[in-house]
Amino acid sequence: MTSHQIAFLLLDLALVLSGCALLGALATRMGQPAVMGEILGGILLGPTVLGPWSHTVVPDEIRPPLTGIGNVGVALFMFGLGLEFHRSALRGGGRRPAGIAIGSMLLPFVLGSLLGVVLVAMHYRHPPDPMGFVLFLGIAMSVTAFPVLSRILTDRQIAGTEVGMLAMAVAAVGDVLAWSGLAGVIALVGRSSGVPWLVALVVPFVFFLVRVVQPTLRRLLPAGSSTTTLAYLSGGALACGAVTELLGLHFIFGAFLFGLITPRIPATERLAEKVFGFSRLLLPTYFVVAGLQVNLGLTSSALGLLAVIVLVAVVGKVAGTYGAARMSKLSPGTSALLAVLMNTRGLTELIVLTTGLRLGLIDQELYSAMVVMALLTTAATGPLLTLCGRRLGASTPTTVTGTPRFDPVPAPQHAEEKGLHT
Template sequence: MAHRPDFENKGKYRIFFGLNNEFTICYNDTKPISNNSWQAVNPLMKNLPIFMMQLSILIALTRILMLVLGPLRQPRFLSEILAGVLLGPSALGISALISSIISPFEGTLLLETMANLGVTFYMFLVGLEMDLTPIRKIGKTALSVSIAGIILPSIAGAGLHSLVRQQQKSTIRSPVMGAFFWSIALSVTSFPDLARILSDLKLMYTDLGKTALTAAVVSDLSCWFLLVVIVSLINGQQELYVAILVLFGMTIFWFMMRPFIYWTLKQISATSKESSTVDKHVYFILSLVLLCGYITELCGAHSMFGAFMLGLMIPGGELGISIMDKIEEYVVGILLPPTFMITGIRTNLEYIFADFSVGLVLLVVFLACCAKIVSTLLICLYFKCPKRDSLALGILMNTKGVLALIILNEGRNMKGLEQQTFSCIMAALMVMTIIIGPVVSFTHKSARHMKQYYHSNLEKSKPEAQLRVLACVHSTRNVSGLINLLQFSNATRKSPITVFAVHLVELAGRASAMIIFHDKSKTTDSGNNATREKAEAEQIASAFESFENDNHAVTVQPLTAVSPYASMHEDVSNFALDKLANIILIPFHKQPNAVGGWTDENLQHKQVNRNLLATAPCTVGLLVDRGLTSTFNQESQNGMRECRIAMLFVEGPDDREALAYAWRMAGTPSLILTVVRFLPGKDVSESTDNFEDEFDQSGILTAMFEREKQKQLDDDYLNEFRFRTMHDQSIAYIEKQVNGGDQIVSTITSVYNDFDLYVVGRGNGIKSPLTAGLSNWSDSPELGPLGETLTSTDFESPPSVLVVQQSATLPTGSKKLKMFGNSSHSAMETFVNHRRSDDGYY
């Protein structure tokens, strides 16, 4: 146990009563003599260089820690708070020379001023990106988790603070009101930091992620309400009427300014459609942030409360997006770091043990970490949720982040926390943050680790089995083609189709990926509260719901994924795993024009498609839509016009997968399916040896064996298809011998050129002598040689093309699949059934 000093010398500073709520610092400061009444040296010019040095060192140290802790799945917040602690008296600040240079006491005033300004603008951004929509649709589990996550941690915080206070050997103990700040700090769940963690772990769009985000919104709002009351009571010398007046004033402020902002934005959008009009009002809103902060300071509360309320009042449309894009990086990267510096200076881990034993400190940290976890576990077990998800949810609700620091610093500013108790609770917050990423990653990545060895393929399923489709759309232009393709997929009561319609939205300039919730009751936001993404998402959801209403054997679940294009394929793959999809349907990155060419090529969408084809856990269908909608809606004299579909079979697993999907489509009324198998002619057979010379000599036998194996699989699957469809008049099977890619193209253009849709395999990883010449000039390898040929060949009426690829091959660890032995399929079936039984339990 450390000895508690009465004073401490640090270079030119002498600190008296360094452990108490208040302490005195004495130092000599020489000032130049001036005959004028005004001082000769501007204090701002003296402290500003110190602030710039502190900010530069803090940002550089934070970046270094992010590089070190990033692979350990630690959030940015931990790097920021550790950087502040390392620069404080707990580490580098021990040295009198370093502390006098990096964190001199005379520069603290400017540092705290900038920290308060940063907190004010940060809370404005928190309110701006917080969506209150989930509160209207909150479920019993999320509501119960949020309520229990406030009550039990509040009791634990008060109890632990009382325990620590009783163990203090100081003559001046921690004030009783510090228990309120401990309670609120343990109860709060930082919504922005939780959203970032869920986005990094790719759990944002799972049921677990939705429940955590919804509970976090309720928890945040409740804790901020309690903090307003506590701050108002303390500022009002514990007079209750002061808190009532503050809350009454803020309520009037909400109901008066919010309608005015909505009316103003409505008038702006009605008078001008130019985007520059929005930019002109961004600076007015930023000035309004300071005004709202000033008003709440006059009311007796901190300026951050007014800024937070203003952020909640700003609609999430063009104005909200423009504000986030313009100031988010500056606020988070420049204005907010002084808060971490102040927190680090106020944290002295060595002083914790001046009055407390190591066992007591460990007990306090452990109980503080367990409060949220235990409360969440009890609620989830009451609702009979899986234990794995219950544990992960409890740990996720322990996400503290910047909001907890703001609460503790406010308690320190109001003399509710002295250095020992402040440092003790800070140690607990850091431990909470450290365990979140690794534990949740282990509990849920292990489930996906098991599922990744089970790649769903249509070839292995029965044509009449239930089909689970993940239909991805970037915009409303992709909707009609995908819906009509799904209409061809033969949904019946014996073989229903479940469609997960995913709207892919780019995450651009937002700090966290806030999920867009859809509700079949069609509860829409009023006024201008709906953003462009939400409006487009509603149109997409409405189109798929109309498709569901017209087809009683179809179930549709609209979803939205908001992520950067670089990692968007990971969200889609995770959706496919969580929803146990059989096939992912994605649109081609080019849009057709009226003359048969292409327009509006989106290279980012192209990269998403390529990444998805390389990593997808199930079958992928890439649709090149060139009029599939008009074909389906045309009617003939006998009713609906027949739709003619051709499946072109060459060889390999992708072609078998394409045939499996075409087989599924064959039962659709008014649909004619023609399967054309291209077989190698005599010339191709004679040149096979030359073709095999392209392989390395050591791999010739392996390549020959694999080719024979695939050929046998092709023959077996085609024979089964022919046997089971031999009496179906809507299905025709044809074999054609060709000697190369040129003959395939000529055969298609001369004989098979009048089809509405072509279904082909991508041929990924297959070097076929029949298509070898087609891939020499490939511009879109994601279509495969045959698919690209069909999209580039001149047809009188350009057809639509569906390119199918079997689930991506495991890059490494294929041997691990053998560990399941012969029971792997049954074990995975048990797992799949368990997951399906848990769908929607939140």
């Protein structure tokens, strides 16, 4: 890189980090997750607001290194999510979380896939892989953002209640289902590109991680957590991400898998928050680069597409979760709360959409509409929770069976008390 490019990169990084911190703080003060302000920061720097000046503020030659920095942040974030998954998936226990998770994803997946079929049939979209496009749209509609949900539950002091723990368990199981489905779509697209044998190597790679790497880590990791342990494990997560990227899957799967197989021993118990804290510094660049690709043309067709996408996403997720919760014999009030919580999207949705755009499964217009849908559904979660609480007589549920009991909500924790901000 030339001195001019280095200077622009540093200036843009300063703009991204400071601007996203400011917008994230404003979003938090408004009762929204910080990720809302950070994604909005990327949109404000994009062509929607700045038009052609967007390429002046963030030159084209600077965007690849910014993307690389953001990708490292996402890889570390997925590693931390894998570390956290084991404990989170156990919360709520039994078959109930799995059943509700499947129900909360099945209906939006079906509706999203049907929307994809309609778009292809109407020749509104001309995807290179129609089957991959249809399946991808179904998966994108069925996503729940586990980290954003965790942040909302923590801020509202619901995380320790039975409903909060059940919601975390359902979202955790749903995340694994979503990542598995996305991996299948990527494998399908890779097959059509003529590299099926590379994708097939993922199976022995996972076997190697479970049978060789995990026991080795259990023997070699020190008794206490340290910066050195964090460096070793972060390096392993990035290396696994590189392997899955070369095998035809996204790097997020390798990083997530490494987090899943990392032994739960004293040395790793408190590492997740450190990983999230470090990735938190890098993630804003990912949000901004994603936002730079959002171009909201105010045409009637674009607005119509956005309205249909929001309708399908909300109806599918809310109705699917509510129906599955009622079938699990939860009360109507608790089922409604779970339905509102599962409609939360954010970082997870953004990663899925960026992957689809990168693979050419969706174009910029559809990507832009889906990003706005993710913002709208996430922003609506807080107000809808408050509304549900008022309709049921208070604000925080403390039981998941029969009629929910509600207690007053204590003051929310400060953002610094929790490393999981997004």
